[in-house]
Amino acid sequence: MSDCPPLEGRTDTGGPAGLAGLTDLPDLPDLTHLDATPRPVTGPRIARLARQLQGARDAAARDALTEAFWAEAARTGTPLVEELDDAPGHRAVTFLWRGHRATRRVLLLARGITDRDRLADSLLHHLPGTDIWYLGHRLRADHRGSYRMVADISAGAVPADPVLLQRRLLALRAHAGADPLNQDRIPARWRDAQDSVFALPAAPPQPWTGSLPSGGPSPDGPHSGSLPSGGASSVGPSSGSPSSDAPHSGSPQSGDRRSGGPRSGVPRDGIPRGTVERHTLAAGALGAERDVWVYLPPDAVPYRPTREPGERDGHRLPLLVLCDGDMWFGKLGLRDTVDALIADGVLPPLAVLAPDAVGTATRRLELGGRESYVSFLADEVVPWASARWPLTGRAGRTVVAGQGLGGMTALYAGLTRPERFGAVVAQSPSLWWRPGLEPGAVAPDAVGTPWLATLAAGLRDGLPAGRDGVRGAVVHFDVGLHEGALAEHTEALRAVLRARGHRVTRNLHNGGHDYACWRGFLADALVRLMGTRADASAAPGAGPDIGTGTALDVDAAGSQGGTGLTRSSAGCP
Numbered sequence: 001m002s003d004c005p006p007l008e009g010r011t012d013t014g015g016p017a018g019l020a021g022l023t024d025l026p027d028l029p030d031l032t033h034l035d036a037t038p039r040p041v042t043g044p045r046i047a048r049l050a051r052q053l054q055g056a057r058d059a060a061a062r063d064a065l066t067e068a069f070w071a072e073a074a075r076t077g078t079p080l081v082e083e084l085d086d087a088p089g090h091r092a093v094t095f096l097w098r099g100h101r102a103t104r105r106v107l108l109l110a111r112g113i114t115d116r117d118r119l120a121d122s123l124l125h126h127l128p129g130t131d132i133w134y135l136g137h138r139l140r141a142d143h144r145g146s147y148r149m150v151a152d153i154s155a156g157a158v159p160a161d162p163v164l165l166q167r168r169l170l171a172l173r174a175h176a177g178a179d180p181l182n183q184d185r186i187p188a189r190w191r192d193a194q195d196s197v198f199a200l201p202a203a204p205p206q207p208w209t210g211s212l213p214s215g216g217p218s219p220d221g222p223h224s225g226s227l228p229s230g231g232a233s234s235v236g237p238s239s240g241s242p243s244s245d246a247p248h249s250g251s252p253q254s255g256d257r258r259s260g261g262p263r264s265g266v267p268r269d270g271i272p273r274g275t276v277e278r279h280t281l282a283a284g285a286l287g288a289e290r291d292v293w294v295y296l297p298p299d300a301v302p303y304r305p306t307r308e309p310g311e312r313d314g315h316r317l318p319l320l321v322l323c324d325g326d327m328w329f330g331k332l333g334l335r336d337t338v339d340a341l342i343a344d345g346v347l348p349p350l351a352v353l354a355p356d357a358v359g360t361a362t363r364r365l366e367l368g369g370r371e372s373y374v375s376f377l378a379d380e381v382v383p384w385a386s387a388r389w390p391l392t393g394r395a396g397r398t399v400v401a402g403q404g405l406g407g408m409t410a411l412y413a414g415l416t417r418p419e420r421f422g423a424v425v426a427q428s429p430s431l432w433w434r435p436g437l438e439p440g441a442v443a444p445d446a447v448g449t450p451w452l453a454t455l456a457a458g459l460r461d462g463l464p465a466g467r468d469g470v471r472g473a474v475v476h477f478d479v480g481l482h483e484g485a486l487a488e489h490t491e492a493l494r495a496v497l498r499a500r501g502h503r504v505t506r507n508l509h510n511g512g513h514d515y516a517c518w519r520g521f522l523a524d525a526l527v528r529l530m531g532t533r534a535d536a537s538a539a540p541g542a543g544p545d546i547g548t549g550t551a552l553d554v555d556a557a558g559s560q561g562g563t564g565l566t567r568s569s570a571g572c573p
Contacts, residue, residue, distance in 0.1 A: 034089040041138040043092035066130045078181040097133040102153040106133045110147035112482030112512025119169035142202040146195040146516040148176035187331035206520030208340045271343035272298035285376040291356040293325035297349035316390045318350040318397040323406030325354025367405035368433040369412040378420040401425035414473035425525045427478040431489035453493040477506040478521040
């Protein structure tokens with residue numbers, strides 16, 4: 001089967017032929033009929049330890065049991081994942097922290113699990129007479145997510161008032177870090193830190209994302225030229241001694257214990273390597289300079305300003321335009337993923353253009369349904385790159401993608417500029433966004449029809465239903481089950497887009513607003529939209545265009561959007 005859950009509403013029943021050759025991918029069970037809601041549970045290992053401690057004859061015996069428990073946790077890694085006799089499609093997942101005498105509370109911050117409005121529900125329990133703090137959840141066995149932990153060792157009484165306790169826990173979040181017993185990590189978005197990652201046995205594999213850079217390029221380094229290669233190793237759980245409440249950090253490792261290893265027999269250290277460059281552009285549409293990361297595949301042919309007689313566009317590189325280049329190339333090592341996809345023959349050689357997001361404030365001001373940023377992408381970034389490298393000029397071979405606000409940007413770009421972007425990958429798009437949101441305003445969590453769905457229906461500002469002669473973009477959504485009302489929002493938008501003739505697919509996965517999920521599903525979506533075919537006789541990437549339907553005709557002035565936003569319904573990006 002495919003390496004991710006079936007895409008809802010797919011018009012093609014088979015994935016790219018390249019996937020069929022990956023025989024090492026497991027045949028995962030279908031768990032979608034089971035409840036995916038995280039529920040408190042005491043795992044079997046903790047329950048057994050509690051009984052053993054209660055029956056211990058003296059303090060020395062209790063200490064020996066505790067040390068044996070931590071030694072076991074160090075060998076296996078954390079969180080503890082155990083089967084449940086009464087729930088075969090679920091697992092008991094126990095998060096652990098080794099405290100000391102000053103530890104007063106330990107807080108778990110897990111995407112898709114922790115309710116940020118009820119942080120007290122994510123406080124770990126203390127096993128009396130030990131240094132063990134634990135919190136168990138029953139999770140469906142296809143869950144994947146990232147998390148951080150923090151111990152409160154401050155002096156003073158613990159607030160009894162729930163409001164004051166919530167404030168104290170909110171303040172603790174800034175000090176959270178990776179789980180010292182879990183070496184599966186992913187870089188944090190806006191901090192010089194890492195989050196821990198776990199994936200349960202039935203979580204969709206991420207066979208192309210097991211390599212992360214050993215040290216990202218310095219933002220103060222040269223803005224033009226090749227960047228150093230990322231590391232190619234995939235490291236499993238730590239076997240070292242557990243840490244205490246002292247500050248901790250670790251080097252980047254594979255973000256998923258199940259994501260490393262062979263894909264289709266191509267050794268990771270032997271695959272051809274693409275190049276990544278970082279350039280500074282004068283962004284007229286934004287009124288400022290912006291850095292743009294450029295990925296070029298191995299052996300990219302030099303640019304020729306004029307086409308040879310009879311030359312087809314198929315000899316030029318398909319194109320991915322991706323928001324948040326500073327995260328994808330600066331931290332997540334996307335080059336390793338694209339190199340592996342090309343080496344495995346599931347993607348043709350392609351180019352990637354990925355502008356920096358700069359920072360949270362700038363990102364909030366520029367991304368979303370804003371004509372200025374779409375103009376920057378479509379009218380400045382793509383033409384600038386096309387003048388330097390042999391990039392396709394066909395919308396049908398061009399994908400625009402993003403996450404959160406970047407996903408909203410990608411949707412707006414694909415719907416309003418289909419002559420430039422023939423396909424959209426919108427991962428957890430911030431469909432709560434609407435014009436007029438002021439900086440610092442709190443966005444509503446999904447009340448009524450999303451603004452973009454109204455726009456797409458042609459019902460806002462007198463928009464016509466579409467224009468002839470331009471295909472509408474293919475749209476693919478990746479949405480986590482633990483993202484508030486986003487599943488309902490995407491369903492509303494999907495219905496509108498299908499009614500307009502767009503081809504729309506959606507992948508509902510058991511996760512949250514999380515790069516730990518997005519990085520694997522981005523690779524899957526690219527394979528489905530741009531992947532090679534076993535029976536393709538044309539040049540790589542020269543298959544049929546990937547868009548059908550009608551295009552939106554949007555008045556730029558009427559859809560400029562507001563000046564800022566504050567948050568999405570389920571996460572930070």
